[in-house]
Amino acid sequence: MxxxxxxxxxxxxxxxxxxxxxxxxxxxxxxxxxxxxxxxxxxxxxxxYPGILPFHLIDSRIFDLALKFNDDPNYSILTAYTRLEDIVKVKINDQSLFSNNLLKTAFISDKQRQAIYSWNTGNEKISNALGCLFTNIFTAYRNERAHSEVDKPYPKQLREFLLINELYLLERESIRR
Incomplete structure (x- = not known):
């Protein structure tokens, strides 16, 4: 040629x-x-492939953080976790619980008690699995940031912000028992 x-x-x-x-x-x-x-x-x-947030998918409660994400991803992510924790505290009307215990009380049922909130899945096990997913994602990623300085590459931070966004969407879909 x-x-x-x-x-x-x-x-x-x-x-x-x-x-x-x-x-x-x-x-x-x-x-x-x-x-x-x-x-x-x-x-x-x-x-x-552009490394940008899909703004049309972002929950309105963290949209302001999404707009600031490129300037300071760490701030946006940590603030999103804090805001989500505050939303769940208000939702279950208990200011004394934090992090893992708060989310377990809100979303995970066990043999002794039922969770305050669930998802309309038609199946208690699926709803409980969503609660475990919610709690585990929150705990795994948030605790790392809360207890140490985190320096991740931009693509990983972008994925983490999208995970937090999914938690916000799941929280919005949850219904009181």
């Missing part, structure tokens, strides 16, 4: 090109999706 663009093909090369049988993809996706057979393409070309 380089020789063709420079108009420097020899007669032998022209004859060879004319004699070659063309093999064309049958469908358009044969052209496009061949490069996506593995995730290597995405890893090698991540610079082509």
């Amino acid at each position: 380089k020789k063709l663009n420079q108009a420097s093909l020899s007669n032998r090369e022209l004859i060879s090109i004319q004699k070659n049988k063309y093999i064309r993809p049958i469908r358009i996706y044969d052209y496009i999706y061949d490069i996506y057979k593995t995730t290597d393409y995405q890893v090698k070309n991540e610079r082509y």
